[in-house]
Amino acid sequence: MNFILDVHCHTVASGHAYSTISENAAHAAKIGLTHIGVSDHAPGMPGGAHIYNFTNLWSLPGEINGVRVLKGAECNIMNETGTLDLDAWLLAKMDFVIASFHRGTFPPAGHETHTRAAIAAMENNPDMHILGHPGCHFFPINVQAVVSAAARTHTIIEINNQSLNPESFRFNGDTAILQMLKFCNEYNVPVLASSDAHICTNVGELSRAKKVILASGIKENLVLNTCEKRFLSAIAKKRNLGGNHELLGQA
Secondary structure, three states, X not given: OOOOEEOOEOOHHHOOOOOOHHHHHHHHHHHOOOEEEEOOXXXXXXXXXXXXXXXXXXXXXXXXXXXXXXXXXXXXXXXXXXXXXXXXXXHOOOOEEEEEOOOOOOOXXXXXXXXXXXXXXXXXXXXXXXXXXXXXXXXXXXXXXXXXXXXXXXXXXXXXXXXXXXXXOOOOOHHHXXXXXXXXXXXXXXXXXXXXXOOHHHOXXXXXXXXXXXXXXXXXXXEHHHOHHHHHHHHHHHHOOOOOOOOHHHO
């Protein structure tokens, strides 16, 4: 299973990351990736990127160092009703959108609250395509309920490499991740391994996520890292394009 894309990559615009887009793309080219994403933290995150960072994404080239650059954001799930911290019109223009829980924007509030918020975010935001690092031990969820909602809303489940990293503050997500993969296989929900890189040398570092994906026995056609067309088709299925959106990557 050859992984060619990694879309959850931060740059200096995120406020607590350490590399530029060009540095990320150069490392991606070096290790053989064909696609990376720009997914800086949206403005609700303390120290996160300014709104202008997202309204000006169109100015980025579609390719840097021979690597296709997809333009997106990592939004914050702000409350129990699933509100995100970028406006819907802007989300609609992006190539992809991740939405995640972060302690700086959603103080941990308990299993049932996290589950309701995650489901609401998927249901209420047609241009939120990927649920970021679910299974983080700070935000326990009802895994089956969340995966079932992902199936209904055509949302991609992220398998976050950092949640499997013993040196990460999000470590201990492995049990929930294995449960998610089991239910994703059962409900035919696509999954996406992501590095969540905050420095260029971590771009494409998907080894832990890939290992657990392979060990889970999930159907290979549900793993989106191997094929650009499969990834973009999953995005289109969520947002039901119908020719109504101008993607930044196609501008």
